[in-house]
Amino acid sequence: MRVYFDYNATTPLSPEAAESVIRATRDLFGNASSVHHFGQQAKAALDDSRSAVAALLNADPSEIVFTSGGTESDNFAIRGAADALEATRRRHLVASAIEHEAVLNTLKALGRRGWKTTLVTVDETGVVSPDRVREVVTDETALVSVMHANNEIGTVQPIAEIAAIAHERGALMHTDAVQSTGKIPVDVRSLGIDLLALSAHKFNGPKGAGALWVKRGTRLLPLVTGGKHERNRRAGTENVPAVAGLGVAARQAVAKMAQEATRVGALRDRLEDGVLRQVPGTTINGSRGSRIPNTTNISFDRVEAESLLIALDLEGVAVSTGSACSSGALEPSHVLRAMGFPAHRTQNSLRFSLGLFSTGDEVDRVVALLPGLVEKLRRLTRRTASA
Numbered sequence: 001m002r003v004y005f006d007y008n009a010t011t012p013l014s015p016e017a018a019e020s021v022i023r024a025t026r027d028l029f030g031n032a033s034s035v036h037h038f039g040q041q042a043k044a045a046l047d048d049s050r051s052a053v054a055a056l057l058n059a060d061p062s063e064i065v066f067t068s069g070g071t072e073s074d075n076f077a078i079r080g081a082a083d084a085l086e087a088t089r090r091r092h093l094v095a096s097a098i099e100h101e102a103v104l105n106t107l108k109a110l111g112r113r114g115w116k117t118t119l120v121t122v123d124e125t126g127v128v129s130p131d132r133v134r135e136v137v138t139d140e141t142a143l144v145s146v147m148h149a150n151n152e153i154g155t156v157q158p159i160a161e162i163a164a165i166a167h168e169r170g171a172l173m174h175t176d177a178v179q180s181t182g183k184i185p186v187d188v189r190s191l192g193i194d195l196l197a198l199s200a201h202k203f204n205g206p207k208g209a210g211a212l213w214v215k216r217g218t219r220l221l222p223l224v225t226g227g228k229h230e231r232n233r234r235a236g237t238e239n240v241p242a243v244a245g246l247g248v249a250a251r252q253a254v255a256k257m258a259q260e261a262t263r264v265g266a267l268r269d270r271l272e273d274g275v276l277r278q279v280p281g282t283t284i285n286g287s288r289g290s291r292i293p294n295t296t297n298i299s300f301d302r303v304e305a306e307s308l309l310i311a312l313d314l315e316g317v318a319v320s321t322g323s324a325c326s327s328g329a330l331e332p333s334h335v336l337r338a339m340g341f342p343a344h345r346t347q348n349s350l351r352f353s354l355g356l357f358s359t360g361d362e363v364d365r366v367v368a369l370l371p372g373l374v375e376k377l378r379r380l381t382r383r384t385a386s387a
């Protein structure tokens with residue numbers, strides 16, 4: 001039995017989304033900008049997906065710009081706003097310290113171009129405090145970017161409150177909703193924001209498709225220049241099959257969200273309760289109150305998370321450390337670090353993220369496996385330490 005508990009990294013395609021990608025790849029090969037029948041068929045598929053994505057967000061279809069995914073959408077929001085405001089006195093950008101690299105590294109790049117940037121830290125619950133945001137936003141702030149749900153610990157941020165603070169100072173508000181879209185209600189009007197990024201492959205759609213929601217009237221310069229695609233906002237021949245798959249995934253998310261949130265939330269809670277009960281020395285990281293229903297991040301005392309990840313993988317269970325492992329060097333998670341955790345805790349934490357195809361049997365298998373694996377790794381560490 002193979003268990004996939006890494007839905008926050010990416011999700012499997014739903015059968016219906018897969019079918020629409022295949023159908024569009026095979027049948028809708030026309031260029032959506034062409035005036036003839038083939039082009040208009042492709043354009044109709046784009047329009048249909050635009051309506052589906054707009055319905056998912058309570059937005060107007062004309063406000064949806066299709067992109068290649070979450071990273072491009074975040075870049076477009078931040079760089080597009082910065083480029084539009086470059087010549088004004090607003091040359092300051094604010095983000096939370098627990099953003100995805102798509103936001104953090106974009107701010108860094110703009111910092112090198114002379115923009116002032118401020119990162120707002122979080123407390124040990126992993127929630128951004130609106131008061132902290134209020135302290136740093138000024139009349140020179142161009143844009144505030146705070147993610148809706150965190151990818152590592154799942155905490156949901158008080159976006160509406162933070163947006164109100166940004167707007168009091170005349171700044172734009174962007175939210176990276178890549179991990180919340182499709183899992184919990186995302187309503188751009190009640191969030192009171194200007195820009196929102198989403199990505200299809202995080203809610204059972206295809207990779208390489210996403211969108212930026214741009215509130216009507218918001219001035220953004222395009223990131224990708226060229227033809228007049230996407231109402232002059234994102235040039236390039238549209239990826240019709242991927243966008244068709246995104247549309248189907250959006251419709252399914254609307255139809256199934258309430259039911260799936262309850263089902264997956266119960267599985268996640270069963271996993272958490274089982275681990276806390278069966279494995280001594282375990283702690284949940286981040287607020288358990290304000291979270292997306294599919295995610296838990298658990299610290300295992302005296303266990304190297306990477307070793308546990310590999311041990312689980314050998315048993316057929318896929319999970320993740322929140323941290324990036326590049327060239328063999330394990331980088332401590334910037335999210336857990338920003339929450340003020342000591343180094344050992346940032347390196348003994350694993351993320352379990354569930355989704356559409358997760359089952360109770362899978363949860364029970366993981367809960368049954370963990371006590372033995374953890375105990376074995378702890379014994380090894382003790383032996384190495386005493387050798």
Ligand SMILES: Cc1ncc(COP(=O)(O)O)c(C=O)c1O
Pocket residue numbers: 008009068069070071072074100102147149150151176178179199200201208210
């Ligand atoms: C919060 C968040 N933002 C942005 C991204 C990037 O999205 P994409 O993989 O579609 O570029 C991810 C993906 O891991 C994410 O979790």
